[in-house]
Amino acid sequence: MSMHSVSLVFEGEVFSLYVEVEGKEVHLRFDGDHTWERKLSQLPIEGTLDLFCIAKGLSQTECVMTLSVDDHPGWTGRDTVGASGVLVFKTSVPVT
Amino acid sequence: MNTLLIRYRVLLIGLAVLFGSSGLRGQVQSSDAKGNGPVIVPSKASGALRFNTEDKSAKLAFISKSSGDTWYFGGSGSGAIENSWASIVNSGQVSPKATAELYLGKTGVFRSSGDPSPGIDWIHFRLGLVGSKIRLVDLERAFAEQVQKKLFTGVSASGSYNRLIGGSTVFSFGAGYERANNVDELTEVEVAVETTRTDPQTGATRKVKSTKTAYQGSYLESNTLPLTLDLFVKPSAVALLGLNTFARQILSDGRPKTVIGAGLWILKEKSPAIALGGLVAQLDDAFKASSPDDSDSAGKRIKVSLVVNLPLFNR
Numbered sequence: 262m263s264m265h266s267v268s269l270v271f272e273g274e275v276f277s278l279y280v281e282v283e284g285k286e287v288h289l290r291f292d293g294d295h296t297w298e299r300k301l302s303q304l305p306i307e308g309t310l311d312l313f314c315i316a317k318g319l320s321q322t323e324c325v326m327t328l329s330v331d332d333h334p335g336w337t338g339r340d341t342v343g344a345s346g347v348l349v350f351k352t353s354v355p356v357t
Numbered sequence: 358m359n360t361l362l363i364r365y366r367v368l369l370i371g372l373a374v375l376f377g378s379s380g381l382r383g384q385v386q387s388s389d390a391k392g393n394g395p396v397i398v399p400s401k402a403s404g405a406l407r408f409n410t411e412d413k414s415a416k417l418a419f420i421s422k423s424s425g426d427t428w429y430f431g432g433s434g435s436g437a438i439e440n441s442w443a444s445i446v447n448s449g450q451v452s453p454k455a456t457a458e459l460y461l462g463k464t465g466v467f468r469s470s471g472d473p474s475p476g477i478d479w480i481h482f483r484l485g486l487v488g489s490k491i492r493l494v495d496l497e498r499a500f501a502e503q504v505q506k507k508l509f510t511g512v513s514a515s516g517s518y519n520r521l522i523g524g525s526t527v528f529s530f531g532a533g534y535e536r537a538n539n540v541d542e543l544t545e546v547e548v549a550v551e552t553t554r555t556d557p558q559t560g561a562t563r564k565v566k567s568t569k570t571a572y573q574g575s576y577l578e579s580n581t582l583p584l585t586l587d588l589f590v591k592p593s594a595v596a597l598l599g600l601n602t603f604a605r606q607i608l609s610d611g612r613p614k615t616v617i618g619a620g621l622w623i624l625k626e627k628s629p630a631i632a633l634g635g636l637v638a639q640l641d642d643a644f645k646a647s648s649p650d651d652s653d654s655a656g657k658r659i660k661v662s663l664v665v666n667l668p669l670f671n672r
Binding site: 278321343344347 | 472591
């Protein structure tokens with residue numbers, strides 16, 4: 262199992278945000294505008310990095326979730342909140 | 358404290374300009390004609406100018422918040438002009454008003470942010486301080502005492518419960534305490550003073566006229582207990598429009614006053630939580646608690662306001 266730095270950036274005018282990395286909740290810091298960010302240093306990762314995110318807001322809100330590993334682009338998810346008001350991002354990113 | 362707030366009203370607005378380089382962006386939620394409404398997004402750091410027929414203000418806010426079901430806190434400061442556009446144009450004078458607020462809140466009270474089911478809720482507590490300066494005119498008094506300056510300071514506190522239902526509806530109800538005055542019910546007038554001097558040799562006269570904005574009527578300060586109810590709906594069929602309805606029950610010295618109204622809002626594309634502007638209509642004192650003898654018609658108590666919210670800063 263190797264150690265990596267992971268950067269998470271979520272953009273979108275949502276009412277709430279919940280993020281899990283490797284099955285554990287991670288608190289992203291709100292910048293006061295529309296961006297939530299967090300950088301995790303020395304995160305132990307084996308094989309793949311699991312990301313799970315729930316955003317809740319008004320329908321037709323555009324959201325972008327960006328994941329970087331060791332300062333390299335890892336994954337970007339872009340979607341729009343639906344009529345239910347819930348948007349879920351879920352991905353597994355291979356890490357070497 | 359009120360003197361400091363009024364004295365530094367210019368600084369509050371000046372800070373808005375200084376913060377331009379930090380990349381903060383303004384956002385204003387839907388509201389009633391006085392700018393009071395549900396906290397749609399649990400507050401934001403922002404700078405915004407708000408213009409409507411009822412309110413002319415600049416506001417700066419900050420927030421500290423993390424994702425998840427966490428507590429957040431923040432504050433805001435604003436400077437406003439109470440008198441009408443007409444009196445500003447005619448006399449060039451303003452009746453200033455400054456407000457400072459602190460707030461505390463928490464998301465995920467009964468519906469967690471980590472629950473994949475629709476809906477999220479939050480509670481919001483606010484503590485505020487307001488100061489304003491106006492002139493009062495009473496022509497029944499001795500001439501030297503007819504125009505008097507009045508400094509008003511008031512404390513307010515409130516709590517509200519807010520909930521996003523599905524992806525289209527925001528519901529909010531709250532209660533609080535507010536020290537308030539009745540400036541909104543007074544008559545705004547222009548007080549003109551003419552001074553005439555006569556040349557004893559030629560008989561020529563010279564007149565100097567000064568004009569000041571003042572308020573006429575029975576000025577009162579009172580302790581009020583406002584109850585608020587707001588409902589905001591974004592129809593799914595119409596992407597950029599939102600509708601809010603609201604009711605305010607204000608208990609003041611035992612007399613309840615009810616304000617009801619509705620607003621139609623233009624929402625920002627891809628960010629419908631941001632209201633760019635709107636049209637608000639409200640009926641003050643809907644059940645005529647102030648004039649039960651029917652001396653005040655409904656037409657006089659209807660207010661229609663066009664609201665334009667201008668973000669001070671853009672990324």
